[in-house]
Amino acid sequence: MISKNQQKLINGLKLKKNRLKSELFIAEGEKVVNELINSSLVLHSLYFTSDYQAVKDLESSKLHQIEDADLKKISNLVTPNKVLALFEIPKMEFSYTDDDLILALDDIRDPGNLGTIIRVADWFGIKNILCSSNTVDAFNPKVVMSTMGSIARVNLIYKDLLSSLDEIDLPKFGTFLEGDNIYREKLPKGAVVIIGNESNGISSEVEKLVDRKINIPQFGDVQNTESLNAAVATAITISQFKSR
Amino acid sequence: MISKNQQKLINGLKLKKNRLKSELFIAEGEKVVNELINSSLVLHSLYFTSDYQAVKDLESSKLHQIEDADLKKISNLVTPNKVLALFEIPKMEFSYTDDDLILALDDIRDPGNLGTIIRVADWFGIKNILCSSNTVDAFNPKVVMSTMGSIARVNLIYKDLLSSLDEIDLPKFGTFLEGDNIYREKLPKGAVVIIGNESNGISSEVEKLVDRKINIPQFGDVQNTESLNAAVATAITISQFKSR
Numbered sequence: 001m002i003s004k005n006q007q008k009l010i011n012g013l014k015l016k017k018n019r020l021k022s023e024l025f026i027a028e029g030e031k032v033v034n035e036l037i038n039s040s041l042v043l044h045s046l047y048f049t050s051d052y053q054a055v056k057d058l059e060s061s062k063l064h065q066i067e068d069a070d071l072k073k074i075s076n077l078v079t080p081n082k083v084l085a086l087f088e089i090p091k092m093e094f095s096y097t098d099d100d101l102i103l104a105l106d107d108i109r110d111p112g113n114l115g116t117i118i119r120v121a122d123w124f125g126i127k128n129i130l131c132s133s134n135t136v137d138a139f140n141p142k143v144v145m146s147t148m149g150s151i152a153r154v155n156l157i158y159k160d161l162l163s164s165l166d167e168i169d170l171p172k173f174g175t176f177l178e179g180d181n182i183y184r185e186k187l188p189k190g191a192v193v194i195i196g197n198e199s200n201g202i203s204s205e206v207e208k209l210v211d212r213k214i215n216i217p218q219f220g221d222v223q224n225t226e227s228l229n230a231a232v233a234t235a236i237t238i239s240q241f242k243s244r
Numbered sequence: 245m246i247s248k249n250q251q252k253l254i255n256g257l258k259l260k261k262n263r264l265k266s267e268l269f270i271a272e273g274e275k276v277v278n279e280l281i282n283s284s285l286v287l288h289s290l291y292f293t294s295d296y297q298a299v300k301d302l303e304s305s306k307l308h309q310i311e312d313a314d315l316k317k318i319s320n321l322v323t324p325n326k327v328l329a330l331f332e333i334p335k336m337e338f339s340y341t342d343d344d345l346i347l348a349l350d351d352i353r354d355p356g357n358l359g360t361i362i363r364v365a366d367w368f369g370i371k372n373i374l375c376s377s378n379t380v381d382a383f384n385p386k387v388v389m390s391t392m393g394s395i396a397r398v399n400l401i402y403k404d405l406l407s408s409l410d411e412i413d414l415p416k417f418g419t420f421l422e423g424d425n426i427y428r429e430k431l432p433k434g435a436v437v438i439i440g441n442e443s444n445g446i447s448s449e450v451e452k453l454v455d456r457k458i459n460i461p462q463f464g465d466v467q468n469t470e471s472l473n474a475a476v477a478t479a480i481t482i483s484q485f486k487s488r
Contacts (some may be wrong), residue, residue: 112356116473116476119470119472119473119476120472120476122464122470123460123462123463123464123470123472124462124463124464125462125463125464126464148470149470150470153464183486183487216367216483218367218368218369219367219368219369219486220366220367220368220369220370220397226363226366226367226392226393226394228363228364228367228479229360229363231476232360232363232364232475232476232479235472235476235479235480236479236480236483239460239480239483239484240483240487242427242463243427243484
C-alpha cells in the first residue's frame with residue numbers, strides 16, 4: 001500500500017525546489033538502488049514489488065511493499081523496475097590536496113551529459129565536481145539513473161562558479177578552440193579542469209579565471225565536423241591528465 | 245500536401261528492413277538536414293514547412309512544402325523541427341592504407357552510443373567503421389539525429405565482423421579488463437580498434453582475432469565503479485592512438 005501523502009512526496013521530488021526543501025532524492029531500478037544501499041548514502045524509504053530482493057538487511061520501518069500498479073504511479077520510468085527508493089541528499093564537504101584533479105562545470109544542461117561526466121569522474125578517481133548554479137541538478141532522477149551509482153562517490157558542489165574557482169589555489173585549465181594542443185602540453189597532477197556549456201562553451205566571466213587554454217585537436221574535415229559532445233570532451237581531457 | 249503513399253513510405257523507413265529495401269533513410273531537423281544537403285549524400289525528397297529556408301538551390305521536383313500538421317504525421321520527434329528529408333543510403337566502399345586507424349564495433353546496441361561513436365570517429369579523421377551485423381543500424385533515425393551530420397563523412401560497413409577483421413592486415417587492438425595499460429603502450433599509427441558490446445564486451449570469437457589487449461586503467465574505487473560507457477571508452481582509446 002502507498003498512501004496519498006507518500007505519493008505526493010515522491011512525485012514532488014521530480015522538482016528541484018522540493019528536493020532542496022526535503023533534502024531527498026529518488027533512485028529507481030534494482031541495479032542503481034542496490035548500489036546506493038551499499039554506499040555511504042542514508043536510505044530514507046524503499047518502495048518495492050514482490051519480486052524485489054533487498055541486497056542487505058534494512059530497517060523495516062523504511063520498507064514498503066507495494067503493488068505493480070502503485071509503483072507505476074510513482075515511477076519516472078516507462079517500464080518501472082521493481083523498486084524505487086528515496087535517499088537523503090548528502091552534505092557535500094569540499095576539501096582537496098595539491099595533487100587533486102578537480103572538475104568544474106560551467107552550465108552543463110543535459111542530464112545525460114552530467115550523468116556521464118559523473119561516471120567518468122568516478123572512474124578516474126576525481127572526488128570533487130564544482131557545478132555552476134545553472135548546471136542541471138545532479139539529483140534530478142534522470143541524472144541519478146545515468147550515473148549508475150557513481151553519484152554516491154563524487155562530491156557535487158553547487159555554488160557560484162566564480163567564487164568557487166577563486167578560492168582554489170591550483171592551476172585552472174579550460175578547453176577553447178584557440179587553446180594549445182592538449183597532447184603536447186605539460187599537464188600537472190593537481191589542477192582544475194573547466195568544462196563549458198554544451199552550446200556556448202566557457203562563459204567570458206569564467207574565462208578570466210582560466211590560467212591555461214587547451215584544445216583537443218581535430219583530425220577530420222575541419223570545416224564541417226561538429227564539436228565533440230561535452231561529456232566526451234570531458235572524458236578525453238581527464239584521460240590526458242591522468243595518463244601522464 | 246502530403247499523399248498517403250508518401251506518408252507510408254516515410255513512416256515505413258522507421259524500420260530497418262524497409263530502409264534496406266528502398267535504400268533510403270530519414271533525417272530530421274534544420275541543422276542535420278542542412279548539413280546533409282551540403283554533404284556528398286544524394287537527396288531523395290524534402291518535406292518542409294513555411295518557416296524553413298533551404299541552404300542551397302535544390303531540384304524543385306524533390307521539394308514538398310507541407311503544413312505543420314502534416315510534418316507531425318511523418319516526424320519521429322516530439323517537437324517536429326521545420327523539415328524532414330529522405331536521403332539515399334550511400335554505397336560504402338572500404339579501402340584503407342597502412343597508416344589508417346579503423347574502428348570495429350562488436351554489437352553496439354544503443355543508438356545514442358553509435359551516434360556518439362560516429363561523431364568521435366569523424367572528429368579524429370577515422371574514415372571506416374566496421375560494424376558487426378548485430379550492431380544497431382546507423383541509418384536508424386535516432387542514430388542519424390545524434391551524429392549531427394558526421395554520418396555523411398564516415399564509411400559504415402555492416403558485415404560479419406569475423407570475416408571483415410580477417411581481411412585486414414593491420415594489428416588489432418581490443419579493450420579488456422585484463423589488458424595492458426593503454427597509457428604505457430606503444431600504439432602504432434595504423435591499427436584496428438575493436439569496441440565490444442555495452443553489456444558483454446568483445447565476443448569470444450572476435451577475441452581470437454585480437455593481437456593486443458589493452459585497458460583504460462581505473463583510478464577510483466576499483467570495487468564499486470561501473471565500467472565506462474562504450475562511447476566514452478571509444479573516445480578515450482582513439483584519443484590515445486591519435487595523441488602519439
